[in-house]
Amino acid sequence: MRLISEKKDVQDRVINHLQAIGWEYIPPADLNGKRGCDMKEPFILDILERKLKELNKGIITDENVGDVVRRLRLIPSTFTGNQEFLDYLRGKKTVYVEREKRERNFKLIDFENPENNHFAFTKEFWFEDREKRRMDIVLFINGIPICDFELKSPTVYEAEEEAFEQVNIYNKALPELFKYLQFYAVSEGIRLFYGPTWKYESKTFYRWKVENGFNFEKLIKSFFDKKEVIETLRSYIVFMTVDEELQKYILKQHQRRAIRKIIKRVLEGKKKKGLIWHTQGAYKTLTMIVLADELRKIPELENPTIIVVIDRLELEQQIYQNFQAYGYPNIVRAKSKKHLRKLLKDDYRGLIITTIHKFEGMPKHINKRENIILLIDEAHRSQEGDLGNYMRGALPNAFYFGFTGTPVDKTKVGRGTFIAFGYPPEEAYLDKYTIDESIEDGTTVPLYYTLAKTELHVDKETLEEEFFRVIEEEGIASIEGVNKIIERAEKLKAVLKAKDRIDKIAKHIAEHYKKFVEPLGFKAFIVAVDREACALYKEAIDKYLPQDYTKVVYTSNYRDSELLKKYHISEEEEKRIRKDFKSPEKLPKILIVTEKLLTGYDAPVLYVMYLDKPLKDHALLQAIARINRPYAGKTCGLIVDYIGIFEDLQRALAFYSKDVEAGLIDYDKLKERFKELMNKADEILEEIDLEDENKRIQNIIDYFFEEDKRKEYIKIFRQIQEIYEILSPDEFLRDYIKKYRLLVQIYEIIYQTYNPEAERRRIRRDILKKTEGLIKKNVELLNIVDNLPLYEINEDIAKTIKADKLSQRVKVASLYKSIKIHIEKRRKASPYLVSIAEKVEKIISQLRERQRSVESALEELTKIAEDIAKAEKEQSKSGLSREEFSYFWILRRHGIENENISRKIHEIISSKEHWTFNENVERELRQDLYKVLQKELQKLQLDNVVNLVNELLGIDKIMRSEEL
Structure with missing residues (x-):
């Protein structure tokens, strides 16, 4: 029975599946012929030049095609170069057309007609840059490399992580190739993972899923479907500058799915609304940005107006900057109610960003066009008061798509949200991506909550009377609404801001942070009831932690007291703090906040939230979701509750159910x-x-x-x-x-x-x-x-093993380990040992599958260890180079003990150094080896010679890989 291997069980299957969906397989020898045996050549040049001329008739010709290719070669081999090349792929670059005397955009890929493109791939693709490296599979469109696909055997421990690390290594070693590659994939023949090149972080390492999660054929055929790949390159890879740092994302399946559903609904025109629940931390804003861009480009919509509606002024600025960072054209930010009214009345075409509040008092039917599409963030907020009614009355024929990061609750706000955006009961959500799905995918981590000492909690009567009852009666869903309620809650604020209480909590936070959080290298938020409380916490905690550990972030006001003014920071300082906080090496370690940064701020290093502000429902989930982002070594987020909110989860979260409980768990459990x-x-x-x-x-x-x-x-x-x-x-x-x-x-x-x-x-x-x-x-x-037991590999090993009083199974395990370590240490000096390692693995595999007894395995492994010792002794005396002795060792196994022949074989193979890249050279090399072997040993039959030559060339490949 054949053993499981990377080649047969993974690579060969990938090749078959890719060919089945229309990708042309170009064998390595053929491809290297096309590259002129130049390992520094990234393109399949003849295909690239042909497709450039075909896709750009009259623009790119025989005369200027070489100049275009030269421009592609001169792109910097950097992260920003990778971004620049994506602009080339998307047809955003121009070439001067002499006969027209003007610049014209040109195509590298035909996105409108995918079948007009040439899809090809190869295996074992060698490339030389800072180092020589070999990739398992590289995929090309129109002769351009676009994806590195790394494979591992399913028997390899943590295969997907090994492959993920390998891609990262290749990127650093081969920037001249990776400046073109836009995404990568890795697989062990069971699952498939993917991500954007140049950004190798846990938050951008995703698993591709199909209905039958382990149907490898479906995984390959759906992920590498030609239309899917074209869409990925055209729309689903995003470069954005966030907090002054360039980021690269590739959209996940739930994002792609939601975008496609909305576009389909808009084009069909039968239903005019939809509700999308993508849990907090699932990059909802990115989905909205790409969706808006896709809608803008659809010809059938005839230059639509797209309105992005958000619920907070702070987020309005943030999302505006996100759209700018994305490079979205024709964006306008509604400055006031009057400005929004004018934009709608004047029939503005493009993207409008506004808060829901600016629809207040909007005249009825101000614009009756149908190609107006509203994307409403935190859709439940549009149901507070009459804001939603004004919005819908002003734009009666528009499309309305509500987005939410929290499940919709059963309160009057929740019921209103379902009716406003869904089609209950048959369609509650147009698309949903739940908390448990997100945790399973690694998009977010679960949250644990724990209550601080009871004496620090607010008494239940005050909390009920001044917070819970009021917020439920008024149907408040936003953080701003919560703040207005807290402003009126004088008794509650007095309790929360009592000097002695704040001092005790500050001391507790400092001790908890130093003991539980700082050793992990993570960071924290303190969420205080209002701005004054933030300042009071800063004063208190500075007694227990170094001053530079903490920073206060809140909005300033000219009427502020001296205490509040003391912690005012400029916009530039806030930018620096937001950026530095995301780095585990930089200060501050703790941010003290009350409203700012509780929505929309993404800092994966944030691990714990010290909560001393009453929050409920959507506002609560939005806030605590700041700590659910994945990060290296982070398995969860932690909430320490000083209010007592989590004593009654059903009260704190009206929608608490199985949709939430997977991601919010009692610490005591x-x-x-x-x-x-x-x-x-x-x-x-x-x-x-x-x-x-x-x-x-x-x-x-x-x-x-x-x-x-x-x-x-x-x-x-x-x-x-x-x-x-x-x-x-x-x-x-x-x-x-x-x-x-x-x-x-x-x-x-x-x-x-x-x-x-x-x-x-x-x-x-x-x-x-x-x-x-x-x-x-x-x-x-x-x-x-x-x-641990470890045997020295020498000629007396059989005696040592026999004399050992260990059990047979322990002897096998120890000998297996000893041989593997021995080979690993000496494989560079003695490459022939690699083939012995394969034989050792075969014995162990047979043992595991009960095809061989423990006694038989021990006997075989002992014999192998003896053979290794004898070969190494002989190698040291032979005077042969490592290459010559490796060939000699193979020859002897076939009954040929002749050092001169091994020297001759080394000479022949060395003279054809590039045989692995050229089929013709390999053919010549084989013929030369046949002649030497047949001439010297007429006794050998032809089949034996073929097998022998295969082994000799196999050893040569091993030695080459060791050199790399």
Whole structure:
């Protein structure tokens, strides 16, 4: 039975699936012929020049096509160069046409007619820049490289992460190629992940999904569908400057899906509205920006008016800047009610950005056109008061699409939102992307909440009378509405801003941050009840933390008191703070806010929110969603509640249901879950004899010899570790710390024994920060691997193994590890060892699949170890170079012990250095090798010669890859 491999089980299947959907496969030898064996050539030049002339008749000709290609080559090999090349791809660049005496836009890709383009791909694509590197599959459109597709065997541990890291390495080593590549994909033959080139972050590493999640054929055929790829390049890759830093995004499936549904509804014209719920943190604003741009470009809409309606003045400026950063043309920001009225009355065509409040008092039927499309952010806000009625009355024939980051509630605001934007009961949402979907995809992380000491809470009667009852009666859904209620809540504010209370909370925050958050390298928000409370918290917390740890961010007012003026900051200073806060290395570490930054601000390093402001429903979910962004090493966000809001979740969140509970979890439940998992771990440990200190490591290795047991343990350990990371240094862990250290030791023993090819860095990649700190503090954890059995590979190894009193299974595991480590250390000096490694893996695979006994595996591995020792001894005495001895070693396995022939073979192969890139050169090389072998040894039959030549060239490939 054939073993699972990257080539047969992944690469060959990808090739077949791509060909089946119309991509032309160009074998490496053919492609290298087209490149003239030039590994620095990124283009398939003949195709590129032909398509340039075909797609730009009369604009690009034989006379100027070379100049156009030269311009493409001169694009800087930088991130901004990658952005510039996308403009080329999208036809935004011009070329001077001599006969017309003017500049004309030209096409690299025909987006309107996808079939007019040439789609091709190749495997094992070599490129030379700062280094020589080989990519598994590269896809081309019209001779231009657009995607790197890296593959791994499904048997490789964390294959998708390995491939993801590999793409990042290639990008750094090959910027002259990657300045053209716009996106990448990685797969292990089971799942498919993708992301934008030049931005390798967890927040831009996405999984592509199909209905049957593990249908590999559907994954490949849907992701690389020619129309899908064309759309990706035309619309779904976005460059934007956010907080003065260039970002690159590629839209996820829920974003693409919503855009397509809205466009379809607009073009059909039968239904005039729709409600889209994409959970907070799912890049809803980006969806709206790309959607607006797509609508603008549709000819059938005849130059529409698109109105983006948002609920807050601060967000109006922010979204305006986002559209500008995107490069959207013809944007106007409504400065006032009067200005918005004039724009609509004068029939402005383009994009209008406005707040919902500017529709107040708007005359009825001010514009009756049908090609007006409104995109309303936080749609529930449009149901407060009469604002929504004014908006709809002014534009009676327009399309209305409401966007929300929170599920719609069952209050009068929620019911109104469903009626205003949906078609209940058959269609509540036109599209939805829920919290649990988002967490499953890694778009967001779950949130845990915990209540601070009860004596710090607001008394329930005051909270009910001055907040909950009022907000429900008035149907408030926004942060601005909440603020107006709080302004009137004099008793509530007096309680919240009491000097002694603020001092106690500030001290608690400082202690909690230093113990639980700072060791992780994450940051925090303090959310105070109003601006004065922000200033009071700053004064208090400076007694317990360095002053530069915290900054206050709020809107200033000329009537402010001296205390408030003390913490006023300029726009430029706020920009710097917003940017610096996103960096784990820079100060501040904690921001004190009350309204600003509670919506629309994206800082993935933000981990904990210290909440001392009463919030409810949409305003609450919007605020706490600031901490749900994924970040390296961040498994969740944490809310510390000083108000007592989370004592009654049903009251705090009128829409609390299964749609929310997956992403908002009681912190105390973590402790219950930790206990359950530790009990499961105990059940495993009880099956292992750990009492005998002389044998317990061997007993661990013996017990986890079976792969199923290892997988089960690793799964449990990782869950325990994630919770430990959140809880530590909670005193709750005190009773478990000794046991947890043992679990860490066992985890490392498993990986060092059964994954010896994975260096210690791979284990460390799985170890989270607080566990890593625990390891560093404990010598026995650091040195555990030093005590593992390891055999020296020498000619006496059989005697050593026989004399060893370990069990047969421990001997196999230890010998396997010893051989793998030995080969890894010496593979550059002795390349022939790589083929031995393959044989070792085959034996272990047969053992796992019960096709071979433990005794048989031990016998074979022992023989291999002896052969390695003999070969290395012989190599040192032979006087042959590493290449010559590698060929000699293969020849001898075929019964040819002749050093002169190995030298001759080295000479022949060296003379045809580029044989891997040219089929004709490879053919000549094979013929030369056949002649040498047939001339010297007439006894060999032809089949043996063919096999032998294949092995010799295979070793040469290995040596080349080692050099790289």
